[in-house]
Amino acid sequence: MPPQEQSPRSSARVTVVRILPIALVLGALIGLPRFADMAFLNAMVMVCIAALYAMGYNLLWGQAGLISFGHATYFAFGASCTIMTMAAIEGGSSFPTPLLPLAGGAASFLMGLVAGWFATIRTGVYFAMITVAITELVRAIVQRWDSMFGGEAGITSIRMAWGPIGFQKLLDVYYFTLAWTIIGILLLWFLQRSPLGTVIRGIREQEERVRFLGYDTHALKTLVFAISAGVSGMAGGLLAFTNESTNVALYEGAYSTTVLINTVIGGAGVFLGPVVGATLTTLFGYYVANLTYYWLLYMGLLFMVIVVYAPRGISGLGVDAVRRLRSGAPVRWDLLGRFALGWLVVTIGAIMTIELIGAVVQPSYGALARSSGVAWPPVRVFWVSWSPASPLTLGGIALLFGLGAVLLRDTAGTASRNVSTLADAIAGKPGPGV
Amino acid sequence: MLCVRDLHAAYGNIHVLRGVSFEIVGGQIATILGRNGSGRSTTCKAVMGLLPPLHGQVQLDGVNLAGRESHDIAHAGLGYVPEERLIFTTLTVEENLVLGQKPAKPGAARWTMDELYDLFPRLRERRNIRAGFLSGGEQQMLTMFRTLLGNPCAILIDEPTEGLAPKIVDVVGETILEMKRRGLAVILMEQKLSMAMKVTDTVLVMGHGQIVFTGTPQAFEADPGIRRQWLEVA
Numbered sequence: 001m002p003p004q005e006q007s008p009r010s011s012a013r014v015t016v017v018r019i020l021p022i023a024l025v026l027g028a029l030i031g032l033p034r035f036a037d038m039a040f041l042n043a044m045v046m047v048c049i050a051a052l053y054a055m056g057y058n059l060l061w062g063q064a065g066l067i068s069f070g071h072a073t074y075f076a077f078g079a080s081c082t083i084m085t086m087a088a089i090e091g092g093s094s095f096p097t098p099l100l101p102l103a104g105g106a107a108s109f110l111m112g113l114v115a116g117w118f119a120t121i122r123t124g125v126y127f128a129m130i131t132v133a134i135t136e137l138v139r140a141i142v143q144r145w146d147s148m149f150g151g152e153a154g155i156t157s158i159r160m161a162w163g164p165i166g167f168q169k170l171l172d173v174y175y176f177t178l179a180w181t182i183i184g185i186l187l188l189w190f191l192q193r194s195p196l197g198t199v200i201r202g203i204r205e206q207e208e209r210v211r212f213l214g215y216d217t218h219a220l221k222t223l224v225f226a227i228s229a230g231v232s233g234m235a236g237g238l239l240a241f242t243n244e245s246t247n248v249a250l251y252e253g254a255y256s257t258t259v260l261i262n263t264v265i266g267g268a269g270v271f272l273g274p275v276v277g278a279t280l281t282t283l284f285g286y287y288v289a290n291l292t293y294y295w296l297l298y299m300g301l302l303f304m305v306i307v308v309y310a311p312r313g314i315s316g317l318g319v320d321a322v323r324r325l326r327s328g329a330p331v332r333w334d335l336l337g338r339f340a341l342g343w344l345v346v347t348i349g350a351i352m353t354i355e356l357i358g359a360v361v362q363p364s365y366g367a368l369a370r371s372s373g374v375a376w377p378p379v380r381v382f383w384v385s386w387s388p389a390s391p392l393t394l395g396g397i398a399l400l401f402g403l404g405a406v407l408l409r410d411t412a413g414t415a416s417r418n419v420s421t422l423a424d425a426i427a428g429k430p431g432p433g434v
Numbered sequence: 435m436l437c438v439r440d441l442h443a444a445y446g447n448i449h450v451l452r453g454v455s456f457e458i459v460g461g462q463i464a465t466i467l468g469r470n471g472s473g474r475s476t477t478c479k480a481v482m483g484l485l486p487p488l489h490g491q492v493q494l495d496g497v498n499l500a501g502r503e504s505h506d507i508a509h510a511g512l513g514y515v516p517e518e519r520l521i522f523t524t525l526t527v528e529e530n531l532v533l534g535q536k537p538a539k540p541g542a543a544r545w546t547m548d549e550l551y552d553l554f555p556r557l558r559e560r561r562n563i564r565a566g567f568l569s570g571g572e573q574q575m576l577t578m579f580r581t582l583l584g585n586p587c588a589i590l591i592d593e594p595t596e597g598l599a600p601k602i603v604d605v606v607g608e609t610i611l612e613m614k615r616r617g618l619a620v621i622l623m624e625q626k627l628s629m630a631m632k633v634t635d636t637v638l639v640m641g642h643g644q645i646v647f648t649g650t651p652q653a654f655e656a657d658p659g660i661r662r663q664w665l666e667v668a
């Protein structure tokens with residue numbers, strides 16, 4: 001996870017190259033409601049929340065090199081405290097509605113100070129284990145303390161108007177979420193650029209060196225943990241604000257895993273990498289879930305492929321590609337074409353396999369077989385009906401995988417190298433990759 | 435004034451330092467000589483609190499620092515340039531220097547980044563490059579500058595010239611003399627009778643985890659027995 005490089009050459013051009021795509025994306029996001037339907041706008045609200053959550057999370061990973069397995073606690077606690085504040089506003093408190101995410105952020109920051117103090121006593125695997133232990137502890141308390149956190153039913157409240165802004169329309173919620181997400185990301189950007197950011201990257205590289213330069217590294221790591229928790233809590237606050245409710249289920253491990261997956265898929269080593277991952281998986285959840293019952297399985301497979309073949313995530317692949325192009329190295333179109341084709345046939349083969357098996361194992365399939373009198377009734381995949389047991393279908397799938405194996409034959413070495421790099425990163429060893 | 439008294443330190447049950455004592459005032463250079471493995475680096479680590487001492491005192495201007503955390507010791511005004519040139523390879527040269535910056539204690543010499551760049555302009559040219567790409571000599575200068583930006587009162591420098599080209603050794607020597615001119619107490623750890631002998635005010639020899647000789651460079655030169663017994667490889 002190298003820090004962003006600063007090269008002296010033609011800094012104006014570099015600035016344009018960096019700013020332009022961001023300006024375009026921002027423009028598109030601001031203009032989006034003119035083109036998008038309600039469903040897509042809703043999805044984009046969730047994208048913003050997931051993106052801010054992952055950005056907060058990645059302050060720990062990408063900058064301090066600490067991989068937390070229990071960040072759901074801070075996301076959920078931010079949501080809980082925000083909904084409580086919303087309820088207070090409903091009850092007459094003068095807390096300004098637009099600042100609600102700050103209530104969640106501040107609460108999670110404070111919790112992060114305490115939790116972070118314990119967790120950052122150690123690094124690597126031990127750090128990760130402490131984060132899990134703290135999450136379980138908090139979950140156990142929250143799920144029993146119904147009078148405070150609302151139990152299974154959760155807490156509901158409503159968004160109260162503030163001045164001219166009603167916060168009733170989806171449009172208001174969208175712009176509100178977008179604005180806070182951008183504020184949070186800017187905060188992280190300036191933090192990373194500040195001397196504190198430099199110290200934190202120094203700690204990741206070699207903590208002892210930072211200590212004898214006069215820094216209390218434990219205090220600094222605690223602070224970074226708390227800021228990371230606070231930004232994640234802000235994201236949780238946005239979720240509570242959007243849904244007008246929270247639920248103790250938010251404290252469960254799945255929400256810790258999601259943010260980790262988003263960060264890995266997007267890439268921890270590039271500043272906006274987690275945004276890429278969060279966008280992809282959230283939209284994946286919205287749209288692929290409509291197409292197939294097994295969408296989570298596909299997401300798991302995508303995650304595994306990225307861990308094995310591109311441990312620096314999608315944004316890492318992008319950065320590498322740009323760097324290679326700039327360096328003037330020739331593009332190996334033959335290799336690229338072969339790999340693209342290889343992945344295409346393997347993907348088609350995998351989808352066929354999963355959808356056919358997935359259809360056959362469902363109880364309704366057995367009932368259909370009995371009622372129709374056909375042993376293996378056909379299954380529709382890719383707009384075609386396939387007979388699951390016919391030699392043609394099975395042979396076709398085998399052919400796809402065989403072809404894929406031939407086309408991708410020389411990628412096994414990369415894969416095993418990447419896996420060992422990732423294992424090192426999780427164990428807290430500084431290394432070149434990830 | 436840095437004053438080390440009866441310092442003991444161990445790695446597990448390997449007792450390496452067995453009562454190290456020496457003192458040095460500001461504006462002076464002391465060189466601790468010793469064979470490989472004689473315990474000079476361990477002395478640095480014990481003084482800096484990176485290896486908590488078992489016993490003894492480390493006094494800087496009358497304040498005992500032994501047993502404190504290393505960041506506290508650094509803040510009290512002790513600088514350390516480790517032997518392994520522990521730069522941050524993934525940070526740029528300038529980021530490495532920024533990491534070293536610390537407010538000066540009253541009475542301590544103050545250093546600015548520009549002054550240091552003037553001492554070794556090559557680092558200024560390369561300030562936006564990742565430090566991992568620097569040559570050994572450049573890394574050594576970077577480590578020294580990083581420590582100086584913390585405005586220390588006393589500085590421990592562990593084998594600053596090991597493996598460096600003669601030209602860079604001269605720059606290192608000049609920088610050390612500049613530290614002396616500005617009133618720092620400088621402690622050099624050396625293995626051989628190197629550049630240090632030209633600049634040092636005091637020679638100390640380390641053996642068996644203790645200081646076995648203290649004297650002027652002339653007294654040291656005049657006593658070949660010391661060299662034979664404690665420095666030359668049998």
Ligand SMILES: Nc1ncnc2c1ncn2[C@@H]1O[C@H](COP(=O)(O)OP(=O)(O)O)[C@@H](O)[C@H]1O
Binds near residue numbers: 475
């Ligand atoms: N991390 C360590 N663990 C155990 N023993 C060590 C360690 N570092 C140094 N030693 C031992 O301590 C002794 C002194 O080492 P050191 O202080 O590095 O000597 P010098 O710097 O004079 O070459 C040596 O015998 C060395 O083997």
Ligand SMILES: [Mg+2]
Binds near residue numbers: 474476517592
């Ligand atoms: Mg040594």
